[in-house]
Amino acid sequence: MMKLWFAPNTCARVTMTALEEIGEPFETGLVAFMAGEHRQPAYLAVNPSGKVPALETPDGVLVQNGAMLTYLSEAYPHANLLPLSDEPFKRARVRAELFRCSSDLHPLVTRFVMPVTxxxxxxQVPQIREKARELVTQQLAPVEARLAASEWYFGAYWSVLDAYVAWIWFRLTGNGFDASDFPAISAHYAWAIARPSAQAALAREAEAEQELDARGLLFRPQFDKGAKP
Ligand SMILES: N[C@@H](CCC(=O)N[C@@H](CS)C(=O)NCC(=O)O)C(=O)O
Incomplete structure (x- = not known):
């Protein structure tokens, strides 16, 4: 059985949603950031970067959302996590969209949400946030254009890119990002999180939050206004 290492509200939500979409049982391992568990040897042995998510698979451990999502989409083609193709160029195009989220947008989102990084x-916080806001706005423009043209990121069918954009949107708008310039992404968020796989992932997160709260370890970013999906 696969095991996903995660923390609530993080980008691990994307991989968790993919696992829920696949529909096979999987285990989870909760990493308590506030206790510094991601910096302790036990977790560094799983992911030397000290970040979530990490996925234990029958073939070994995978880190990086982009790698995990690509692996899962190929290992479980029935789940249609990503558009699959025999043509290398078409596959590369799909990965480019994945990396748009993991490499371009995610680091900017982190800068906006946690300028302390x-x-x-x-x-310096207002300047850092303002610059991050400006850069996020640029990077979201092609996403807004796509979602204004179709219901899902790749057209008529859901993919993990929809889960990725939804997580990015949750993170930004839950931390004071003005949604008004992005009506298509806002609308997409509502139906992306209504998907049963997304709801199942959110339910697992809610349980984890209760557990962390009970231990006095519930993490809230500095600018979290408490927005919840
Ligand atoms: N490029 C990595 C980024 C992972 C990442 O930044 N995870 C954050 C949570 S969203 C984390 O674990 N942060 C803890 C830290 O950096 O100390 C991926 O896509 O998996």
Missing amino acids: VSTDPQ
């Missing part, structure tokens, strides 16, 4: 000087 850039500078611990409180006076």
